[in-house]
Amino acid sequence: MSNYVEMWKDLGMDLENHDNLCAVLPVAFGDVYLSQENRPEGMGFWDFVVSEIHGIRPAELVEARKNGQKVFGTFCVYVPDEVVIAANGIVTGLCGGSQFWVPDGEKVLPKSTCPLIKASVGARLGKTCPFFRLADMYVGETTCDGKKKAWEILGEDVPMHIMDIPQMKRPEDIERWAGEIKKFAKVVEELTGNEITVEKLNEAIKTVNEKRKAMARVYEARKADKLPISGKDALLMSQIAFFDDPTRCAQMCNKLADELDKRIEDGVAVFPAGTKRILLTGTPLAIPNWKLHHIVETSGAAVVCEEMCTGTRYFENLVADDSKTLDEAYMALAQRYMKTNCACFTPNTGRIDDLLRLAKEYKVDGVIDVNLKFCCLYDTEGYNVEKAMKAAGIPVLGIETDYTDTDAEQLKTRVQAFVEMLG
């Protein structure tokens, strides 16, 4: 990583401990990513971003803040970026995906909290993530019990706004979510000092829609019989999308998609013919959680789609961009966001419908339902997911794991046996 020490110091980071993180990440990235053959050239952008993960984008954000822009840190695909962008604010994802942060999180959280929450809280309290230091405000939501209580600890010394996510999807719930978005808009206006107009909001909606469309193009390429990109690379694109500028993200994804389209035309594949196609579903894979993709793709199979927050849930469905009034625009946002099928809703049958549709679209041979340890919601929903897949004749493997590598060998055996079972 280039020299960002001064910036990290200014951000009040624990430099010594942060060095430990900086030392392990390139090794992990080399083993998991750079060992792949015949990668699309377009991945160079994401390789570069990872190599400077705590430097290049944070430096941009530092500059933006100097120019008066505000940074909002978010933890969930339900928080509408559009509202922040309309007020000239910047959104950055904050979810932690490394075991490195877990021990710091466990200092204040019960051990039986999911690793994503532990890592996120640990990254803040351990002062080892610049994004957590940079954010002017954290935006939490009420998706699960673990997060709800963690906000109370996380928000001790940083402004925190919490959006109340409905637990059902009745018409009145969608209306209530529109109301939550409106309240959030007020908070954003106050912090940024910028008024949100319907024109600005429509513009922001267009910006984010373009990003969604560009990401969808990359995913579209993964439906091809000859896979032009590995699941690992596509996952990296999704993971970085949470941190990047939305317009640049769209440009880079479109550029990658162009290359992938060309590869499909030329019949260039990154896996041998007959490689089994796996759809991954479950809890999000925050960066740098590449564990299961790596296991699958070194076990004779390929991940062709992620029905996850770091996957289709992030970019599917667009928002109407021609609202006449702000209330209309908030409703348009609410309608789009409430289409995202998260296990925090009851019932959540839409996720099963999505899975059956995606399994067909991506021509998958099997589904792996992977859930983070102690995620009660996804773990419980796994029962219905697996039942529905089996009823549809789709082989399914359920896995519960965390960020450590201690179960890697067992998981390998399980995944390899699953791939052997697919024939």
Added chain:
Amino acid sequence: MKYAIGIDIGSTCAKAAVLDENKTVVFRLVQPTGWSSVDTAESLRKALCVAGFDPADHPVVATGYGRIAVPYAKKAITEITCHARGACRLFGLEDLTVIDIGGQDTKIIAVKDGLVQDFLMNDKCSAGTGRFLEVMANTLALRPGELCDLARLGGNTSISSMCTVFAESEVISLIGRGEKRENIAFAVVDSVVQKVVSQAGKLAEATGAVCLTGGLCQCDYVREALEKALGRTVTTCADGRFAGAVGAALSGLKL
């Protein structure tokens, strides 16, 4: 005559089986895995040579945790697939539920038409595995086989901890309380059986005849206790612990 060799390097024991082209087991060998899978693989190779089956002359397929540590294997296949294939051969069935209580993990495999339909494995936790039983046997100054035999004579005691470490403390408290050794042995086997049964209950496809393989299949009391707890007939066979190696050798015949 064509032969194929299956090597199954488990966490506790390493097994080798040689099959002829009629799929008959003509040679079998078991030894402790020890601390090095590589050394174990080499020692198996030597023993096979002595028996007249030099791995250099016959196709070898490896399975088990040490499957990647067998340099002379043509192919590595997981123990799930191998146990299923091996059990089909050993029990002469195409539709069956394989319960394999191994040293490090316990597998429930649903097999239909000779193919794996679905399977379950325990997590990192050793509850319900041979290791659990082995640790408790050590605490009771018994060999695992002796513990199983003794368990038949006991009753009315239970261990509530699933974790091996905590369960060991529990056993030690039972010893301290003066509980009879057979009752503690009963509780140990009961704990393993209950864990296996709860796992099997999660596998809806596990409907065929239940066949027990793995190191514990020679303990008749374990089979009986499983039968009682499952409410289904549980069969085993003399070569049950070689199911993985036999399955690997069967795959070798196709190479």
